Amino acid sequence: MTPLLIAIVLFGACIGSFTNVVAWRLPRQESPIWPGSHCPSCGHPVRWHDNVPVLGWLCLRGRCRDCSTTISPRYPIVEAVSGGLWLSALIPAFGNGEPTMVLITLLTGLVLISLLLPLVLIDLDHLWLPEPICRAGVICGVLATVLIAWGAGSDNPMETLLNHLIASATGLLVMEGLSALAQRLLGQPALGLGDAKLAAMAGAWLGLGGLGISMALAVFSGAAVGTLGRCTGRLGPRQPFPFGPFIAFGIWMTWLMGAPWWWQRWLALVGGA
Numbered sequence: 001m002t003p004l005l006i007a008i009v010l011f012g013a014c015i016g017s018f019t020n021v022v023a024w025r026l027p028r029q030e031s032p033i034w035p036g037s038h039c040p041s042c043g044h045p046v047r048w049h050d051n052v053p054v055l056g057w058l059c060l061r062g063r064c065r066d067c068s069t070t071i072s073p074r075y076p077i078v079e080a081v082s083g084g085l086w087l088s089a090l091i092p093a094f095g096n097g098e099p100t101m102v103l104i105t106l107l108t109g110l111v112l113i114s115l116l117l118p119l120v121l122i123d124l125d126h127l128w129l130p131e132p133i134c135r136a137g138v139i140c141g142v143l144a145t146v147l148i149a150w151g152a153g154s155d156n157p158m159e160t161l162l163n164h165l166i167a168s169a170t171g172l173l174v175m176e177g178l179s180a181l182a183q184r185l186l187g188q189p190a191l192g193l194g195d196a197k198l199a200a201m202a203g204a205w206l207g208l209g210g211l212g213i214s215m216a217l218a219v220f221s222g223a224a225v226g227t228l229g230r231c232t233g234r235l236g237p238r239q240p241f242p243f244g245p246f247i248a249f250g251i252w253m254t255w256l257m258g259a260p261w262w263w264q265r266w267l268a269l270v271g272g273a
């Protein structure tokens with residue numbers, strides 16, 4: 001079991017390394033594959049042993065081997081976080097006793113987190129959720145739903161698929177509607193159209209119930225962080241901040257625990273109040 005866990009973390013860290021490259025290059029319209037990693041300051045190619053996730057950065061003490069320019073600690077942090085997130089993908093997999101379903105749940109979860117992480121980074125940097133990744137996210141969500149619905153031998157897989165397709169369309173339309181409404185009320189764009197595409201992705205992966213839960217988690221976590229940012233003065237009064245990371249957080253939390261689990265917590269909270 002342990003070698004499997006280590007392998008998952010290492011693979012996750014490697015994908016995290018690639019995610020760093022994608023997050024840097026996609027907004028600059030550069031190919032994520034060619035040329036290989038190079039120092040953005042001096043242009044020297046990064047040696048393979050310096051490119052080892054986390055360890056490479058630690059060995060170099062966060063500086064380029066050639067020109068000594070500082071390399072942001074964000075790189076090893078993203079790699080480590082990606083490794084941790086890959087490990088967390090085991091949580092929903094273990095709920096499924098059947099080996100085929102364990103594998104399907106794990107693999108689809110890894111695809112989901114590998115799509116969410118670059119979206120989060122690019123939205124943090126550029127307030128932009130790239131359309132190609134969102135579109136791939138919706139398509140992968142539909143494929144994952146097909147795999148899970150038919151793989152689990154559920155009574156009515158067609159109904160599940162339909163639910164997720166409707167949820168995807170609902171996410172897109174509701175968020176676009178809210179965005180238009182907010183713009184009229186506030187006189188400035190409040191939600192990006194990218195957020196609507198990410199909501200479409202949430203629906204495709206999670207279905208109608210999961211879409212509701214994930215968006216609720218996004219709104220609560222976004223409001224909490226936004227309020228904290230405004231109170232501490234780190235965020236200006238009308239300064240926009242990306243909502244995509246919070247939607248991604250909501251999607252991942254719903255994926256990990258399942259919509260019914262969150263729904264029960266919510267009912268307990270409301271009932272206890």
Ligand SMILES: [Zn+2]
Binds near residue numbers: 039041043066
């Ligand atoms: Zn350099």
